[in-house]
Amino acid sequence: MGLANVRSVTFSDHAQDAHASTASTAPTAPRAPSPAGSPFADLADYVALPRVESLTRSVDGSRVVLTVATLDADRTGYERALWEVDAAGGGTPRRLTRSTAGESGAAFTAAGTLLFTSSRAGGGGPERDGKPVTQLWAIDPAGGEARPVTALAGGVGAIAATARAAETVVLAADLLPSATTFEEDARLREERAKRKVAAILHEHYPVRFWDHDLGPDEPHLLALDLAALAPETVTPAAPAADGSTQDAGDAPAPYPAHLPRPADLTPHPGRSADTGGAALTPDGRTLLAALRRRQGRGDRFALVAIDVATGGHTTLVDELSTYIEGPVVSNDGAWVAYVRASFSTPAGPADQHLWISRTDGSEARELAVGWDRWPTEIAFAPDDRSLVVVADDDGRGRIFRVPLDDGPVTALTTDDHAYTQAHVGPDGSVVALRSSWQVAPHPVRVEVDGTVTELATPAPPPAPVGTMTDVETVAEDGSRVRGWLLTPPGASADAPAPLLLWIHGGPLNSWNAWSWRWCAQLLVARGYAVLLPDPALSTGYGLEFIARGWNAWGGAPYTDLMDITDAVVARPEIDEGRTAAMGGSFGGYMANWVAGHTDRFRAIVTHASLWALDQFRGTTDGAYYWDEIFDEAGLVANSPHQFVDRISTPLLVIHGDRDYRVPIGEGNRLWAELAQHHADEHGVMPHRYLYFPDENHWVLKPQHATVWYETVIAFLAQHVLGEGWERPAHLG
Structure with missing residues (x-):
């Protein structure tokens, strides 16, 4: 749920009066009904599913190699192997x-x-x-x-x-x-x-x-x-x-x-070679690298040309308080494209822009002026007349074509999926991994006309459990707020499903792609409807949408979550009386904020969560970044710990000791202050604390991921479904 990218160190509900809202009902058709014995119904089967983690393509475009992870023999880790698949589609995967x-x-x-x-x-x-x-x-x-x-x-x-x-x-x-x-x-x-x-x-x-x-x-x-x-x-x-x-x-x-x-x-190098991306010219003579430059206690990125034969450095672009990242070189070796972004300040977030220049730094200019999306991947088309760009867009991760002649940006993909690791071939086709909340990552080929062909894979995605629907509402300030609603089979007005509001991390993020670690299908398989919203601060909706929550995490992000929850619980197939909220990292921060501002949920799960912002800012691994987001007044006004006395909903606190992004002190202080304010004279309280001594921000070991889900499922069953508390067996 947290982002671990190079520049951003960000981490992969409601005013009780409901605003007038609407919810669209355009479901995405599932591939097939979930068969009996779905792997999502059994955690042991789920963690044993093979998974495609990455993809690469040969220079001539003819070969595609996947990295596939499978559970090891003692079920405590994953082994990774390389597999080759046909770049044109069809064929049988071959293990290398x-x-x-x-x-x-x-x-x-x-x-x-x-x-x-x-x-x-x-x-x-x-x-x-x-x-x-x-x-x-x-x-x-x-x-x-x-x-x-x-x-x-x-x-x-x-x-x-x-x-x-x-x-x-x-x-x-x-x-x-x-x-x-x-x-x-x-x-x-x-x-x-x-x-x-x-x-x-x-x-x-x-x-x-x-x-x-x-x-x-x-x-x-x-x-x-x-x-x-x-x-x-x-x-x-x-x-x-x-x-x-x-x-x-x-x-x-x-x-x-x-x-x-x-x-x-x-x-x-110091830490300058901990880069924001690097690319070689086709002849291998020059490396274009985004090298770190120290600025105060933080750093920026500068675009530097390095002569591979001599090691000589020539700085092409270096601006104070500016990140230059993700350089890619054209096929003819004449041009370099990159992303340029100024530092944000508490007054508001900075935008990200596509730029291009000659590889000597001359003729620099911005591309796609006015295009309000943030590139996550860039590549040149074979003729070097356009860029192929991946960016979050309206709850999807689309592939776009950006002309170099200032023509309009066009979407190459228009489906409900997110595309990553896009590799452009000599014929202009793109090979990438594609996923959504219904389908795990799988390799596909996208033609220049947008036609998508699924490639063979040694790790076929399992069939989803229910249906996925695009839902939205209108916030009080008129902003459109949308998300995905996953609904279990059989949910209806006669048998409404309990609802889990699952809040994403980041906060500069979007719920648009599959996650093996944060898998909503596991909860859908247990009868929950899962709401995956993109509130203020989410990417893919423009800079203004992000700015609505800047220096005010407890403002629009919170009310957006409450507004879209209102819209969804009004649906006949949702049980408004049985709801819970959950989130990790920034989502954990929001879970804590929700707990201190409403009692509408029966249970709240807060994973790797920010609790006391004054403490957090000085102990996280990148303290300098938080100076870009909050001023002193914002830190005070938006710190969840100040509302601990208002919490009445049972909380499940989860934290790993090796989490340096949101240090363990946040979880420990949250737990101590819950006990201070809510424990009875015998020290008893309805809250729980699941602690992992050897896990990081994500909790990645298969056996620990299983315990994580077992505990979350048992906690929700107790408080949302009214079942008896059942302690997971492996917790002793």
């Missing part, structure tokens, strides 16, 4: 990898070599705690076994960019700040490990991100020429520096001579 460590981050080179990152065994590279460190691996175009391409002591973080017409690849990898060579980095790491030193010396803010500490190493961008990768042979152990094969004691082991040696494009 089988390591137990799993593979991720796949990308193709110009020659068709498939690259990926993995900590699989058999590469002969560095180890940490007895296990191989993640490295870059390659599968030749003709197939065969994968082989390692790197042997970095700190491992490879990700593939940052590949060239379209050269065998150049740029990697994101971490090196210790004192190291001047890869050998020195390996020695320093070994020394820290031998002495069991875990301390980190920080010189700048921030010190952690999402669920992990930053440092002691720093992110670098490393270039590799895969044309220098030697033909695969049986290689002897690498000789020591003096040519012997004996242990050289404290001398650093040499980087393997049979592997191409990476070139460091960002020496002494």
Whole structure:
């Protein structure tokens, strides 16, 4: 429910008088009735469902590779493998990898070599705690076994960019700040490990991100020429520096001579190489990267051209209080497109704009002037005369075509789905993952005329449980507020369904795509109707809609939620007397706000929630971002903790200790203050606190996701359905 993107550190009900409202009734047709034994009816079956996580496409457009996650043997994690499917549709998926460590981050080179990152065994590279460190691996175009391409002591973080017409690849990898060579980095790491030193010396803010500490190493961008990768042979152990094969004691082991040696494009980077995106020119000679620039305790992004041969940096765009992100290079290598956004302030949110310039920074200009949508993905069309852009739009995630000649923006997709990871082929077709609240992510091909063809997949989406309807209402200020309503089979005026209001995180977000972690189908399968609204602050409705809730989270976002709930409970198939609310991150904040401002719900679930904004601002992993959203008066006026004495609805509080986005102190303080104000003389209260010592903002381990849903379902059953409390078995 929270967003973990590079720039925004945001986190994936009512005035009792109801306003006049309407609800549209245009249902989206389900694929098929949910069969008996639906995986959504059994949590064990649900967590065991295979899932498509990512997609990549070869430069010539002929090959599509999916990353597919499956539950491991002990059901406590997911193993990931690469599968190839026909780019034209049809055919049978073919599995390419089988390591137990799993593979991720796949990308193709110009020659068709498939690259990926993995900590699989058999590469002969560095180890940490007895296990191989993640490295870059390659599968030749003709197939065969994968082989390692790197042997970095700190491992490879990700593939940052590949060239379209050269065998150049740029990697994101971490090196210790004192190291001047890869050998020195390996020695320093070994020394820290031998002495069991875990301390980190920080010189700048921030010190952690999402669920992990930053440092002691720093992110670098490393270039590799895969044309220098030697033909695969049986290689002897690498000789020591003096040519012997004996242990050289404290001398650093040499980087393997049979592997191409990476070139460091960002020496002494600080955290500048923790980028906002990067792209190579087709010839692989220039990297266009959005590098971080420090500004106060925060940072901005600047567009920098890096000469891959010399490592020289040329700044193309760098403006104070401005983010330059997501650069992509045209097919002819002449142009770069990117997203430009000024810093927001408590006075209001800043807009995001598409820009284009020559790759030397000249002829810069804005595209799609007046188009009030925020790009999440950008690519050039094959003829370089337009951009293919993905953006949230009216509760969907559409693919748009943006002409470079200032012509009108047109939607390529118009269905009720969200599209992600869009890859444009030489013929103009787009291969992407598509999903909605009814269907899990699956690969599709979108033709230039908008025709959509589903591709084969080794992880077919399960049939949905009920129906999905687009609902809307009108807020008091005249704004249109809409959302999705999922309704269980059999819900009718004679058998109305209880309602769960599920509030999204972000808050700059939209309920437009499937989530394996926040799966509404699991509640629909248990007879609940689930309302997934996009209140003020949601994306896909324009800047003014976002601004309605800026510096005022307890204002329009709250009343929007109440207004659309009013519209939905007026429907005959909904039971107005049996309702609950739930949310995580910003949705958890709203759940807390709702609890302190209305008693209309029988139960409220608040996950990873913001509770005391004064405390939160200084302890979250990106405190600087909150200076853009709230002024001091806004922090005070919109902090849920000030209304704890008004809470009368039973709360289920959920938090993970490794959540650095919304630190555990928020959950602990909420729990302590509930006890202070609502516990009786014996310490008894109707609230519950589900705590995960080793989970982050999301709660991702399969066994813990199962416990999460078991507890939520039992809590709702007790308070909404009137059933007896049933403690989940695995909670002891």
